[in-house]
Amino acid sequence: MLHWRHSCSMGEAPAFIVDDLQNQIGFENEFGSKFKGCKTTTTIGDKTYVIGGGNDESTLPVEVRIFDKATGNWVTPIVLGSKPNSCKGLSAISLNDDRILIVKKGSAPDDCILFLELDTWFVREQKKIRGTEVVAWSKGVRGDAEKPVVISGPSGVGKGTLISMLMKEFPSMFGFSVSHTTRAPRGMEEDGVHYHFTEQSIMEKEIKDGKFVEYASVHGNLYGTSIEAVEVVTDAGKRCILDIDVQGARSVRASSLEAILIFICPPSMEELETRLRSRRTETEEQILKRLQNAEVEMEQGKSSGIFDHILYNDNLDDCYESLKKLLGIDGAAAATQISVPQGIDLPADHSVSKMDNKIIINYGTPELEKASKSLIVLDVSSLKGGAPGRTRGLDVYAID
Numbered sequence: 270m271l272h273w274r275h276s277c278s279m280g281e282a283p284a285f286i287v288d289d290l291q292n293q294i295g296f297e298n299e300f301g302s303k304f305k306g307c308k309t310t311t312t313i314g315d316k317t318y319v320i321g322g323g324n325d326e327s328t329l330p331v332e333v334r335i336f337d338k339a340t341g342n343w344v345t346p347i348v349l350g351s352k353p354n355s356c357k358g359l360s361a362i363s364l365n366d367d368r369i370l371i372v373k374k375g376s377a378p379d380d381c382i383l384f385l386e387l388d389t390w391f392v393r394e395q396k397k398i399r400g401t402e403v404v405a406w407s408k409g410v411r412g413d414a415e416k417p418v419v420i421s422g423p424s425g426v427g428k429g430t431l432i433s434m435l436m437k438e439f440p441s442m443f444g445f446s447v448s449h450t451t452r453a454p455r456g457m458e459e460d461g462v463h464y465h466f467t468e469q470s471i472m473e474k475e476i477k478d479g480k481f482v483e484y485a486s487v488h489g490n491l492y493g494t495s496i497e498a499v500e501v502v503t504d505a506g507k508r509c510i511l512d513i514d515v516q517g518a519r520s521v522r523a524s525s526l527e528a529i530l531i532f533i534c535p536p537s538m539e540e541l542e543t544r545l546r547s548r549r550t551e552t553e554e555q556i557l558k559r560l561q562n563a564e565v566e567m568e569q570g571k572s573s574g575i576f577d578h579i580l581y582n583d584n585l586d587d588c589y590e591s592l593k594k595l596l597g598i599d600g601a602a603a604a605t606q607i608s609v610p611q612g613i614d615l616p617a618d619h620s621v622s623k624m625d626n627k628i629i630i631n632y633g634t635p636e637l638e639k640a641s642k643s644l645i646v647l648d649v650s651s652l653k654g655g656a657p658g659r660t661r662g663l664d665v666y667a668i669d
């Protein structure tokens with residue numbers, strides 16, 4: 270499926286072109302009208318991934334089908350992650366055989382570089398849970414920004430308060446991951462805003478179906494972060510904040526989410542009790558249960574090695590300043606972070622080739638040999654994260 274064109278003008282090893290393979294006889298027949306418009310094929314081992322669909326006029330999403338040479342069968346996988354919008358053309362390049370990098374033509378800066386994960390940690394876990402073929406989309410973003418942030422700590426320590434302060438000061442930077450829970454809503458809590466309030470049996474079924482990044486039984490109720498909750502935030506171009514307990518933090522640590530994990534400590538257990546009681550949201554029985562659990566959580570939080578940072582929430586303003594500092598958004602740095610574009614402004618028309626860990630996007634002219642200029646290089650040597658969030662670490666630069 271991949272074909273050689275010629276040596277790249279940069280004077281290094283020859284690059285192979287994996288540009289649009291739009292008219293593959295067989296794939297065309299197989300998909301009929303479903304795959305009209307742009308599509309591309311990539312073969313890894315016995316499997317050929319046909320990715321595409323839609324065109325200028327179409328609103329069809331980019332679809333994925335797999336031809337398994339070993340069995341001679343076509344498979345429609347479960348596709349996780351936010352599917353890309355239709356496009357004017359796309360190029361696909363296999364990276365380490367575990368994911369395919371997709372470059373879309375004529376797309377917005379935040380929607381032109383995507384990864385289709387085929388055999389990453391997240392996809393392997395999902396295949397195990399669902400017992401079927403799974404692939405997952407993840408958008409590519411520049412640099413190391415946008416790591417999700419996990420805030421954990423005993424009930425009443427002030428996690429929600431700190432998160433609210435962060436969201437209020439930086440509404441365009443952070444988005445809250447709305448968890449599912451089986452506990453009853455408190456007075457002012459809104460379904461879909463504070464939590465997705467749900468039934469035990471429904472949530473158990475959804476957990477079994479692989480819809481959760483993490484979940485735990487906390488203070489006698491089930492709580493969990495759905496894949497969708499994380500994607501809603503990352504799709505809005507925001508950095509995801511999770512308010513979860515220590516068990517959930519442990520699961521996130523073991524996952525592909527690559528979050529920054531922060532444990533919030535109270536100044537004392539007496540002060541924790543005072544805060545829990547003054548909130549007036551729990552019954553006496555629930556308060557006692559939460560305080561009992563707090564002892565264990567404090568031990569695990571401080572000593573388990575799960576967390577990257579421990580913050581003491583004694584004086585609220587001081588703690589908030591420390592939180593901002595460790596997230597790199599204190600003082601002048603905050604303004605810079607907000608304005609850094611995370612997308613990549615690609616010209617509508619281009620061709621794509623690969624050289625080691627570098628993807629070369631040529632937009633000077635369709636023929637590479639005439640284009641010694643007008644090259645954009647995507648360095649994929651330091652990719653991090655991935656589904657169910659974004660793939661970070663793309664280094665992008667132009668060569669004149």
Ligand SMILES: Nc1ncnc2c1ncn2[C@@H]1O[C@H](COP(=O)(O)OP(=O)(O)OP(=O)(O)O)[C@@H](O)[C@H]1O
Nearest residue numbers: 423424425426427428429430544548582583584585
């Ligand atoms: N530094 C602080 N000093 C005094 N009171 C505080 C401080 N931080 C938070 N509080 C108060 O403590 C109470 C509990 O805070 P909050 O609801 O944010 O805790 P939480 O960790 O989110 O609890 P839960 O895990 O149960 O959701 C609130 O009434 C809040 O206003």
Ligand SMILES: Nc1nc2c(ncn2[C@@H]2O[C@H](COP(=O)(O)O)[C@@H](O)[C@H]2O)c(=O)[nH]1
Nearest residue numbers: 424448484485487492493494512513514517
């Ligand atoms: N593991 C998870 N823990 C969660 C999640 N959402 C909230 N929580 C934690 O539950 C307790 C209690 O919360 P409350 O709103 O009932 O006071 C608290 O420690 C939260 O951090 C989740 O999705 N997963």
